[in-house]
Amino acid sequence: MFSIKQIMELxxxxxxxxxNCDIEELRAALNSNLVYVSQIKEVDVTDVEPLTExxxxx
Amino acid sequence: xxxxNYSALELNxxxxxxxxxxxxxxxxLEAHIMATEPSVKAFVYLDLAKAxxxxxxxxxxxxxxxxxxxxxxxxxxxxANMATINEPTHACSEILREFKPGYNAAVAAKLTEADAILxxxxxxxxxxxxxxTVTSCFGPSYNPWAENLSPGGSSGGSAAAVAAKExxxxxxxxxxxxxxxxxxxxGLVGMKPTFGLVPAFGVVPLAPTLDQVGPxxxxxxxxxxxxxxxxxxxxxxxxxxxxxxxGLKIAVAKEYMELALPEMSDAVYKAxxxxxxxxxxxxxxxxxxxKYALPAYHVIAPTDFAAxxxxxxxxxxxxxxxxxxxxxxxxxxxxxxxxxxxxxxxNSFMDHNKHYIHACKIxxxxxxxxxSALEKYACIVTPTTCNTAFSYSKMPKEGKEMYKNxxxxxxxxxxxxxxVSLPCGIINGxxxxxxIMGRPYNDRFILDIAEAYEVAxxxxxxxx
Numbered sequence: 001m002f003s004i005k006q007i008m009e010l011x012x013x014x015x016x017x018x019x020n021c022d023i024e025e026l027r028a029a030l031n032s033n034l035v036y037v038s039q040i041k042e043v044d045v046t047d048v049e050p051l052t053e054x055x056x057x058x
Numbered sequence: 059x060x061x062x063n064y065s066a067l068e069l070n071x072x073x074x075x076x077x078x079x080x081x082x083x084x085x086x087l088e089a090h091i092m093a094t095e096p097s098v099k100a101f102v103y104l105d106l107a108k109a110x111x112x113x114x115x116x117x118x119x120x121x122x123x124x125x126x127x128x129x130x131x132x133x134x135x136x137x138a139n140m141a142t143i144n145e146p147t148h149a150c151s152e153i154l155r156e157f158k159p160g161y162n163a164a165v166a167a168k169l170t171e172a173d174a175i176l177x178x179x180x181x182x183x184x185x186x187x188x189x190x191t192v193t194s195c196f197g198p199s200y201n202p203w204a205e206n207l208s209p210g211g212s213s214g215g216s217a218a219a220v221a222a223k224e225x226x227x228x229x230x231x232x233x234x235x236x237x238x239x240x241x242x243x244x245g246l247v248g249m250k251p252t253f254g255l256v257p258a259f260g261v262v263p264l265a266p267t268l269d270q271v272g273p274x275x276x277x278x279x280x281x282x283x284x285x286x287x288x289x290x291x292x293x294x295x296x297x298x299x300x301x302x303x304x305g306l307k308i309a310v311a312k313e314y315m316e317l318a319l320p321e322m323s324d325a326v327y328k329a330x331x332x333x334x335x336x337x338x339x340x341x342x343x344x345x346x347x348x349k350y351a352l353p354a355y356h357v358i359a360p361t362d363f364a365a366x367x368x369x370x371x372x373x374x375x376x377x378x379x380x381x382x383x384x385x386x387x388x389x390x391x392x393x394x395x396x397x398x399x400x401x402x403x404x405n406s407f408m409d410h411n412k413h414y415i416h417a418c419k420i421x422x423x424x425x426x427x428x429x430s431a432l433e434k435y436a437c438i439v440t441p442t443t444c445n446t447a448f449s450y451s452k453m454p455k456e457g458k459e460m461y462k463n464x465x466x467x468x469x470x471x472x473x474x475x476x477x478v479s480l481p482c483g484i485i486n487g488x489x490x491x492x493x494i495m496g497r498p499y500n501d502r503f504i505l506d507i508a509e510a511y512e513v514a515x516x517x518x519x520x521x522x
Contacts, residue, residue: 026395045419050418054253
């Protein structure tokens with residue numbers, strides 16, 4: 001789960017000014033998103049090649 | 059019949075036969091837009107003077123007997139993330155307010171070369187991050203089907219404009235459902251083409267491995283006509299006689315039916331009964347990975363976007379990264395900030411393998427699962443959305459609850475498959491819709507299947 005320190009670090013990496021944000025609200029939203037997407041870990045992906053690019057017809 | 063009620067192809071015939079001039083059409087449409095727009099708020103940029111200039115030239119060419127395209131003279135709109143030379147291309151984000159590229163999006167160029175008449179640009183969720191238009195820096199658009207109703211998103215303004223008859227068709231962009239969901243909410247046809255079939259040059263990116271441009275129209279035949287003009291491959295025109303579905307194997311995915319509200323599933327089952335009556339063979343199949351498509355999408359899309367912003371430029375939308383970096387990042391809206399932070403997190407050493415790589419492996423599995431089903435069946439039919447359009451007053455506040463609007467749409471996006479949404483009934487006064495997914499590059503074929511339903515039900519497009 002995200003700590004406030006971690007969010008500040010990420011904002012710095014992203015060059016994102018979040019000084020006028022309600023940081024607690026932002027933390028709650030990010031943590032909620034993280035819980036939601038973490039359900040992908042239920043799927044066994046052993047020996048599966050990641051699909052990172054899609055072919056475009058030229 | 060009012061000219062506003064003709065389809066795009068019918069309208070073009072009236073113009074070709076000189077029963078109506080393009081100038082008369084634009085004049086009549088202007089009055090309609092002025093009367094309708096205050097309650098719909100579909101447009102964020104309207105240039106009727108330019109449309110009138112184009113109409114004068116086209117009328118002259120028609121009078122001279124020149125051959126014109128099937129959509130010549132037909133008024134259309136672009137989503138506000140599609141570039142036109144020196145015109146606002148802000149994607150309804152405060153951060154891009156001043157972005158006016160010196161080039162046209164490839165799709166805009168193709169349609170204007172075909173003499174379709176561009177009216178302007180339509181509202182959307184900021185940077186296409188949303189499913190309702192509420193994240194637009196211009197405020198929301200309204201669905202003409204009922205008061206205070208969202209048209210969906212992110213291409214909500216495009217759908218609202220077509221549903222309100224302010225335009226005959228629109229182009230939207232679909233990264234995780236942003237054409238199909240608003241088309242479904244507004245009782246229209248919306249198509250996400252096969253990934254790569256329609257050029258994405260000049261479209262403000264959200265996630266380059268997912269972004270697609272496609273039409274929102276009043277009926278399937280108009281949709282096929284727009285697709286034939288914007289695709290890189292020749293899709294051919296639809297035959298006069300619609301496809302017979304006799305003997306066609308159609309799959310219905312039970313997980314999708316279970317995720318949708320019962321009344322929505324019922325509407326789709328009724329549509330399937332129509333196909334069955336016409337001779338198609340319906341089989342229920344299981345696609346167990348369906349529920350992981352949306353969470354995987356919400357890892358891949360923000361990671362793609364964060365990676366874009368970390369680069370120098372994006373060749374498909376020159377100047378975009380520079381324009382974002384030139385502005386005060388505090389101008390990003392809350393949803394934009396959330397997604398950028400999540401993307402940087404998934405893309406960082408803290409997490410990269412945990413979520414992003416895992417999501418890309420699920421993407422592979424999902425693609426295999428769908429392609430394997432499509433080897434046995436001509437198409438897969440599902441509800442487009444779990445529910446009908448929602449009222450702004452009942453809209454969920456939390457991001458992840460809103461994301462669920464795209465639950466049935468993300469799989470086709472992740473797998474790069476063509477998918478068309480079309481109306482299939484009315485639930486409590488609002489449109490229900492089904493989605494037809496097909497094999498890669500079978501875009502025309504799924505449109506043929508969609509049209510077979512329209513013809514069998516003798517559907518008249520009742521717009522609000």
